[in-house]
Structure formats: structure tokens, C-alpha cells
Amino acid sequence: MTRPKTIGIVGARGHTGQELIRLVAAHPGLELAFVSSRELDGQRVADHNDVFAGELRFESLDADAVAAKGADAVILALPNGKAAPFVAAIDGAKPDTVIVDLSADYRFDAGWYYGLPELTRARYAGERRISNPGCYATAMQLAIAPLVEHLAGPPQCFGVSGYSGAGTTPSDKNDTALLADNLMPYALTNHVHEREVSKQLSLPVEFMPHVAPHFRGITLTVNLWLSAPMSREAVKALFDARYADEPLVEVIDDAPWVSRIAGRHGAQIGAFTMAPGNGRVVVVATLDNLLKGAATQAMQNLNLALGYDELTSIPH
């Protein structure tokens, strides 16, 4: 048997880091070589993660210390804007390391592969630098892509995220007291994900995000104006055809509910509700922001880059 590939997770205390530890622990071809956290430095991973057994401990590692570990792959699960020093140190020490970055830092960088597997894997050309789209950008692209050729104007996307989407750094958007009985609108135009999806789909997209009191899972309700009237059957057939061979994208008849997707690794897309006259359709997508919107997608991308089956360690 070939030796397992070694992997490190930088920012492993966070919401997505904890999910990544679970996925790596379940992977037969990966060995967790290090996990970094400044706050949990010295503490056993097994004491913080119910699926991890063993003596591995969190370590506080700066960029050079991460690079010096010499892992085969490194996942960066840091807040936006923090990845660059880690990438630079790995570039210098061991450039063939596979880096998967969960932040938005390299989503517009042509030198990085943009890894939304269901839509972009055919373009993968062996890149070792992979930018992992986040939850909203993933849900929007999956909900719009099958209709791109049939649109009369920009899709409008109303997004609602659980507050784990705002990470662990305290802010209004993860303050459970402020969120109680509330729905909090923010970044209502020009959100970075609006620009990201517009660039990826080569089409202007309008995005209005909100954060809600539930912990995990997002809902994207997308209004799409059609260039010519279409029947509901024709619209749904485009989605069925596009995702027929995709185990992590389920096309359903009803509008999906976020309460049913929390903790699951795939996305659901449904509703396909036609306006009178059939010139407009509303599509709803849900996914777990920490899984298909982050850690599960990262594992798909890692599997692709490391030569494993794309769904290894991912329940589906």
C-alpha cells in the first residue's frame, strides 16, 4: 500500500477547520500531520473533536513554521486577508505542496484553479494552488448555471445564512443576542461574492445577503428573468440534465428547506416556480455553509489534486 499523504490545516480551531478535521480523519489516504491554532496551542485535538482519536495537538504556527512541516497538502482555513504569508512561505520551501485556500483571497487570481467541482473540474490542469469557493458563491452558481444561456437580465439572489457563516471572530453577524428573533441584512450591493459569481458566470448577478439566528445552512432564493417563455418542465429538465451524475447536487420538486440540509454534504435545488406567462422563474438552493460551502468542497478539490476519487471520505 502507498504511504498516506500528509496534510496540515491552518486555522483548525474555526468552524470550517473543525469540519475539515472530521473529513481528514475519515480519509484512508490522508494523515493529519499538523493542525494550527494560536488559541488552542498545546491542547489535544481529540478533546475538541469527537471523531478524532490520537495524541495530535494543536500548535501555534507562523507561516515559516507551517512551511517547515513539509506536508504534501495544506488547507488554509483562515479569515479573509490572512493567506498570503503562508502561501509565500510554502512557495519558498516546498512549492509542489497542494494548497487549498478557503478564503476569498485568491478567487480572482488567474494563477489559481477555482474549484467548484461540479462546474469547473473539467478545467483542472494539475494546479497545486486551489481557491475554494464559499457557501453563497457555490449556491448561487449551482442555482444559476443551468439557465445561463436563457436569461434576459441579471439574476437577483436573496441569501440567508446561518450565523456560523460569519466565523468565530465576534461581530454583529455572529452575536446570538442581536440575532434573536431577527434577520440581519448586510453588504446589500457589491458583496465580494456578487463580484465573484458575476466573474465566474460571465454575467452580472445581484446578491442581497442576510444572516439569521440558526447556526448552519444557507438558503438562496434566486429570481431569474428568461429571454423567452419556458415551461416548468423545460426549466427543471435543464437542472436534471446538468446534475444527473453529481452525487452532491440533488434536484428536487419542492423548495428545499435549510433545516433539512444542515449537517449534509451536498446541495439541494428546487422550487422552479414559474410566474404567470412563464417569463420568470424562482429557483431555491440550500446547502450547509460549513460542508458543501466550505470543508466538503475543499475535500473534493484535495481529492482531485492528490489523485483520489473525488468523493473519498465524503458521505453521499
Ligand SMILES: NC(=O)C1=CN([C@@H]2O[C@H](COP(=O)(O)OP(=O)(O)OC[C@H]3O[C@@H](n4cnc5c(N)ncnc54)[C@H](OP(=O)(O)O)[C@@H]3O)[C@@H](O)[C@H]2O)C=CC1
Ligand atoms: N464559516 C463559513 O460558513 C465559511 C467560511 N469560509 C471561509 O473560510 C475561512 C475560515 O472560516 P471559519 O472557519 O468560519 O473562520 P473562523 O473564524 O471560525 O476560524 C478562523 C481560524 O483562523 C485562525 N486565525 C484567525 N486569525 C488568524 C491569524 N491572523 N493568523 C493565524 N490564524 C488565525 C483562528 O484560530 P486561532 O485564533 O486559534 O489561531 C481560527 O482557527 C474564511 O476565510 C471564510 O471566509 C468559506 C465558506 C463558508
Ligand SMILES: CC(=O)N[C@@H](CCC(=O)OP(=O)(O)O)C(=O)O
Ligand atoms: C454570514 C456571513 O458573514 N457570511 C460570510 C460568508 C461566508 C463565506 O461564504 O465565506 P467566503 O467569504 O469564503 O466565501 C460573508 O458574507 O462574507
